[in-house]
Amino acid sequence: MNFAVLQFPASNCDQDAVHVLQHLGHDARLLWHKEPSLGTVDAVIVPGGFSYGDYLRTGAIARFSPVMQALRRFADNGGFVLGICNGFQILCEAHLLPGALVRNRSLQFCCETVYLKSATADSPFTNKIPADKWLRVPIAHGEGCYFADDETLAKLRARGQILWQYCDESGALTDAANPNGSLLNIAGVCNERRNVAGLMPHPERASEGILGSEDGRLIFESLIETLSHSTAAAVA
Amino acid sequence: MHRSMKAKIVITPKKAVLDPQGKTVQNALIHMGYAGFGAVHVGKYIEVELAGADPQAVRQQIDDACRKILSNPVIEDYRFEIE
Numbered sequence: 001m002n003f004a005v006l007q008f009p010a011s012n013c014d015q016d017a018v019h020v021l022q023h024l025g026h027d028a029r030l031l032w033h034k035e036p037s038l039g040t041v042d043a044v045i046v047p048g049g050f051s052y053g054d055y056l057r058t059g060a061i062a063r064f065s066p067v068m069q070a071l072r073r074f075a076d077n078g079g080f081v082l083g084i085c086n087g088f089q090i091l092c093e094a095h096l097l098p099g100a101l102v103r104n105r106s107l108q109f110c111c112e113t114v115y116l117k118s119a120t121a122d123s124p125f126t127n128k129i130p131a132d133k134w135l136r137v138p139i140a141h142g143e144g145c146y147f148a149d150d151e152t153l154a155k156l157r158a159r160g161q162i163l164w165q166y167c168d169e170s171g172a173l174t175d176a177a178n179p180n181g182s183l184l185n186i187a188g189v190c191n192e193r194r195n196v197a198g199l200m201p202h203p204e205r206a207s208e209g210i211l212g213s214e215d216g217r218l219i220f221e222s223l224i225e226t227l228s229h230s231t232a233a234a235v236a
Numbered sequence: 237m238h239r240s241m242k243a244k245i246v247i248t249p250k251k252a253v254l255d256p257q258g259k260t261v262q263n264a265l266i267h268m269g270y271a272g273f274g275a276v277h278v279g280k281y282i283e284v285e286l287a288g289a290d291p292q293a294v295r296q297q298i299d300d301a302c303r304k305i306l307s308n309p310v311i312e313d314y315r316f317e318i319e
Contacts, residue, residue, distance in 0.1 A: 056305070056306070057308055060305060060308070061305075064305070092310075093308065099310065100308055100310040100311045102249075102253060102311055103256060103257065104256075105254060105256050106256070107256050107257060107260060145254060147252075147253050147254070147311055148310070149252060149310075150252075181254055181256075
């Protein structure tokens, strides 16, 4: 498979995402945000970081980078896109995903390891995750509190668009296990078409045993599994 | 004839959005002994200097910018005046 990992001023973990995908035996390259085209790719990762210094709102400026116009065309054509942390924030600002990420309830930057429950295996991003497996993955964000209005939340639930929720060690969706105040413990969602997803935790930082957890790899392996059944690569 | 104008834009979190900053400031005010202080909402203030001949067209441009980038309608409300 052929992956592009976008790179904005102040992206981070972009190299980690490239590393994981290459480690899994696939082609992955960084793509600078000034590029007007994605070229031929099978899927795109929008990585974490603090694009444009988080000025105005997280992801608000990055949304208007030239590469984002190409990303929108790619997503509109059914191309698969995964946003991680700041990438999730950027995809929400671009309205490619519903809702928004606001300041953590504690007002503190949260840097810890959390458990994630996959709410459904019926998505291109979760199909390899066993139903009884809670993913142990790190978070590192100041604005990760997921918000959407009641009507949007109801639609997300009805359509199975909530992909990951913060849970405790036993898989319970408790308030204590919610690190940032996200509504319904939401850590990640997908769009209605199910080809664009985003999450606040960093699966790319938990994809090898030496890092303390390999659980994050299941998300990339789910996407790779989906791509192996999908037709020709989209071009944008 | 073009003239210099200034847009003064106030952006506030929507009522339904958790506003921990506002709550923290409210708590501080209460601890300081200010009587009768209720909910506090912390937002943003943006000034844009601009030039234009038609105040109505300028209003429309600012409104457009507020919706597209200066605020996020999912979580924020905005209002502005032009002087």
